[in-house]
Each structure stands twice: as C-alpha cells, then as structure tokens.
Amino acid sequence: MRFDPDRREAGSRAEEPAPREAPFHYRFADLRLESDLPLPSLGEAIVEATHRGAPLRIEEGKGTLATPARWLHEWRGPGGMPTLLLGRVGSNLLLRAPGEADFVVSPEGDHVRVIAGADGPMGPTLEHLLLDQILPRVLAHRGDFVLHASAVLIEGEAMILAGDRGLGKSTLAAALALGDGQILADDAVILRRHGDRVLATPTYPGARLLPDSIEALLGEGPPGVAVAHYTEKLRVEVPMAWAPAPVPVRRILVLEAPGSRAGSAGQPNLHTLAPAAACMALLHQSFRLDLTDRRASTDHFRAAAELSEGTEVCGLHVPRDYARLPELLDRLRAASSPPLS
Numbered sequence: 001m002r003f004d005p006d007r008r009e010a011g012s013r014a015e016e017p018a019p020r021e022a023p024f025h026y027r028f029a030d031l032r033l034e035s036d037l038p039l040p041s042l043g044e045a046i047v048e049a050t051h052r053g054a055p056l057r058i059e060e061g062k063g064t065l066a067t068p069a070r071w072l073h074e075w076r077g078p079g080g081m082p083t084l085l086l087g088r089v090g091s092n093l094l095l096r097a098p099g100e101a102d103f104v105v106s107p108e109g110d111h112v113r114v115i116a117g118a119d120g121p122m123g124p125t126l127e128h129l130l131l132d133q134i135l136p137r138v139l140a141h142r143g144d145f146v147l148h149a150s151a152v153l154i155e156g157e158a159m160i161l162a163g164d165r166g167l168g169k170s171t172l173a174a175a176l177a178l179g180d181g182q183i184l185a186d187d188a189v190i191l192r193r194h195g196d197r198v199l200a201t202p203t204y205p206g207a208r209l210l211p212d213s214i215e216a217l218l219g220e221g222p223p224g225v226a227v228a229h230y231t232e233k234l235r236v237e238v239p240m241a242w243a244p245a246p247v248p249v250r251r252i253l254v255l256e257a258p259g260s261r262a263g264s265a266g267q268p269n270l271h272t273l274a275p276a277a278a279c280m281a282l283l284h285q286s287f288r289l290d291l292t293d294r295r296a297s298t299d300h301f302r303a304a305a306e307l308s309e310g311t312e313v314c315g316l317h318v319p320r321d322y323a324r325l326p327e328l329l330d331r332l333r334a335a336s337s338p339p340l341s
Contacts, residue, residue, distance in 0.1 A: 022057065027242070028135060029144075029190055029203045036060040037114060039127055041235065042204050054110045056138065058130070061115040065089060065102050073291050078166070084133060086290070093141070093290060095134055101126055103134045105289070109142040125228040136188040136203065141289040141296075144190045145303040148285045149252075151184040151202050152176040158184060158200040158247040159332065160191075162285040163255030168318055171213040172255075174238050175325050176332065178217060182241040183207055188287065191249070191307050198249040198311040205240035208233045216322040253316040253332075254281045268328045269317040278313035279304045 022034035026042040033039070035058035068087030075084040085096040095103040104113040112134065116126060140146045149162035150173035159176065161169040170186055177183045185202030192199050208227050209217070214236060224234025254273070273281060282304040290296065318328065 027204075028056070028131075029139060029201050030246075031056050031139075033058060037127075037130075039131065041127060041131060041206060054108075056109070056135075057111045059111060059113045061102075061104065061113040063115065065094060065104070065115065068094060095137070095289075097129050097133070100129060103130070105134075105138055105141065109138045109289075112138060124226050125230070128228045131204065132187045136287040137289040139188075139190060139203075140287045140300075143296075143299070145192070145282075145300065145307060146203075146287040147189050147191055147252075147282065148187065148287060149189050150186050151189045151200055151247075152181040153184050153241055153243070153247060154181045154250065156248070157250035158189075158202075159250050160189060160200060160252040161255065162252060162281070164257070164285075167255040167257060168213075168320065169255050170208055170233075171210075171217070172318060172325075172328075174207050174209060174213070174217055174236070175329055177207070177238045177240070179329055182239045184241060184243055184247065191282075192246065193303075193306045193310045194246070196310065198252075198307055199246035200243075200249050201246045202243055205242060207236050207238045207240070209236055210234075216325075249311045252278075252282075252311055252313045254285065254313065256315050256317045268319060268324060268331070269315075270331070271315050273313045273315055275305075275308050277315075278308035281313060281315070282308055 022036055024035040024038055026033040026035060026039055028042065032055040034055050037058055037060055068089060071085045071087045073086040074082045077083040082098060087094045089104060091107050093105040095105065100117050102115040114130060136146045147162055149160050150169045152159045152173050161173050163169045173183055183205050185204065186206040186208055188203040190201040210233055214224060214234065218236065224236040227233040227235055
C-alpha cells in the first residue's frame, strides 16, 4: 500500500516516485523493516528470521506538512508539555514530535514516512523516537497488543517489567541481565495468548540507563551512547538476546509508584493483582495509535482481558535503594517465589 495521493508535502509533485529498493533491512519484533534510514540500534541486518505479515517500510520524506485542522490526541511528558501529537493527513495518520519530526503512517500501517525537523538527518534522537515511540504504536495499529515494558530472558522464559517512566524498569531489567538473564527488550513487547499461556515477542534488545544506574550496576564500565538530546539516558551494553521465536511469559510485573500501596515505603512488595486490576494495568501500560477507532478499542480491551487471565500479573513496589537490589533479585528469579512482605 502506497501513501494516498491526498497527502501533500511542501514542494512535492502530484505523482508519487516509483518504488525503490530500501538500502537497509532489519528485524523489529517479528516484522521485517525495509528502511531508507540507518537504524544502528537494531544491529546487523537480520533477514533470515521468520517474519509475519507485510514488511514495514520506513521512508525518508522531504519538506513539511500542514498542521491538521485538529489534533485527535496528544501524549504529554512529566512536565505536562505535549511530547507526541496525533492527527490526520488525508487517509494517513500523522504523529508529530513537536520540534523534532513528523511521522506519516499509512492506513494499513505498512509505511512510515519520516520527515525530520530543522536538525536534519537521522541521529540518535530521531532513531529513538522512531524505534521507541512510533513503531510500537504502528504495531498496535496493525492489531498487536504492545506493552510498554522491558523483558528479560531467564531460563527460557520472559520476565516482563511494565510501568510508568521513571519507576526503574530498565534498571531492574539490566540488573537481572547482569545476573543470569539476558535482555530481550527495553521498552516494548508484543503479548499474544496462545492456548493457556501468554507468549512475548520483543521488539529489539537494548538497555537505556541513567548515569546513577550505570554507576551502581556497571561501575567503571564502557561508556554509553546518548539516547536523545532531551534525556540523560545512555544506551549501554549488558547481556542481550534476539528471541528467534516468541518466548513463554513467566510473569508480568507492574512497577508501582512509591507510596501507592500502604505499608510499602522502603520495603520490596510483590502482590498478585486480581483479574480486573490486572486487565486495567495492562491497558494502562499498553501502546495505542488511533484512539478514535472504536472497533480497535474494543479489540484492545478484549485482548487485555484475555492476557490478564493467561498469566500471573503482579504489582511490584521497588524501593529506590540500590543496596536492596540483591535481595529483590534473588526473589524475582524464582518463578514460584512467594509474595514479598
């Protein structure tokens, strides 16, 4: 599916250019990416794996887009400022990262056109936005249930760590990987119900940590690579693995904010969520694109309910104290560990 002819970029002609072979090929989740832009965080081209559905084409666009008559939705950061806006351009969906770039998504979610802002060509910030903000929403648009979560491979199963930004899921995932695990994903995981189990398909392995977490976990380890100009997080090297096939989920842990549970201050606390609470937690932590699509919203809610019944979903309070990590990690590594008190 090409972009519809109703889309007009500044200075563009009425006719679309002829299709051309993409110079870069990558794997993202279980999709094949064909990209005009280099995406070094995805590593070497991985084309031998089994891929599902049509390839996802990443195209480099030129010019600027007119602002839609109205924005359908906006996502806001911790300071309350919009970090991502959703609108329509013809039959395409437009995701705008204010001041950074526009991303035009085709109706079927098989093309993404990247139009960089004033800073020009692809760099760490634009790559981060594409891989960690845009593509997970595109996967959701294609019908997947995509959880905002890290995933760690432990003894052949995936430990899923979900939660709002700033609660430490990346730090906890990296700590597990430095023990006897491997990171499968840092920020997004596709969940699918298969029989009586839930399977996880990670998007891509990676680890992004703040300097204090790097110092606590890696000490004088190798320097990291900047994630984006607006965050202190760095991409760092810890044990990682590409999952050749979907991985059975051992447990989904939803990290909770300090003080959100009575008696949890300063103490690790792990408690199983009732099905209704588990369903709502999965909905809250999942990616969506077009929130105005009622049918997609119904399917999304149904998927959350099925997933919450297919695996154990727990709330987890983690004290912001690196000295307590060994105690917590020992308990989390055992699939049948009793609740912490």
